[in-house]
Amino acid sequence: MRRRIMWALPAVAVVAACLPVTFAGSASANALCGTSATDKDSTAWDATGGGANMRSGSSTSCAINGIAASGNHLDYHCYTWGADGYSWTYLRNDSKSPDVYGWVRDTLLSDGGSLVPC
Template sequence: MQRLKRATISAGVLMAATAIVPVVSASPASAHAPCGVSVDDKDSRTWRATGGGANMRSGSSTSCSIKGTAGSGQRLDYHCYTLGKDGHTWTFLRNDSTGKTGWVRDDLLSDGGSFEDCGL
């Protein structure tokens, strides 16, 4: 069974979906990570990025500084995710190829990023 992480659903779609299947509530993602925030590793999984050069930032916002990149095929160690002010989820990770850490928007990671909430 595939595990669902989270999704943004419009009210109309949600109403249509509830008529077909029951809705299971999940805990919401934690608050955004301000620029300069690092978090502990809560996710024991390691993945391979396919973002092809996704920017790793100092917080969960495109206004935060770029600390490095997550290149295609590089080994990434996911720590956890949070919800950015932009409404997208972001994963804090360490690029094992470069040793750099930072936040990457989950839609730039081929597997959707971490499934562990940072709890910020």
Template sequence: MAGVGAVAALAGTLIMGPVGSAQAHAPCGTSAPDGDNSTWVRSANGANMRTGSSTSCGINGVAYSSHRLDYHCYTEGNDGYTWTYVRNDTTGATGWIRDDLLSDYGSGEPC
């Protein structure tokens, strides 16, 4: 399965370097430091915010297109996709969202 980085690179935005360069999977219950200083022009349409970079991790909240999202950094999940750690400034929730569910494919800053 191709990772989101390959899709984003085709769209003109490089999310991650060569395969294997992204940081390791974030286990359930893992948070991440705020290393991404980019602007808050982000959206998601009903994306679950999870406690780790896996769909098997619990859900902390949901991000909608009307919410203001602050990206912290990204990691590569065990599923081969990249995931961004997000603080939802509208609701206060934090969690991991798979990058293909974010309008701009997530953070460019590795965790």
């Protein structure tokens, strides 16, 4: 399993990183509801497991755009950190027609999600 390492930060940096901010292309920023991301990652993955909600931002409070079901082909774009402390991958599910885009918490992706920061 691929893993992402989060380095220890001074307390001020941790608090600042957890504040809700507009997504600005930094992997430390939250993707607010309604936020998309450019395709910076060239990897893809066939989803496994029972499925995961694809959301409009990196939070379970954001709207569900679709579902990444078992066996779907997912095109990873990049990841960011959510306010929940978990990393989230923005992806395109090209098994759906038309394609569905959304954010999925990386713990729900069997390979751990994208390794390319947004």
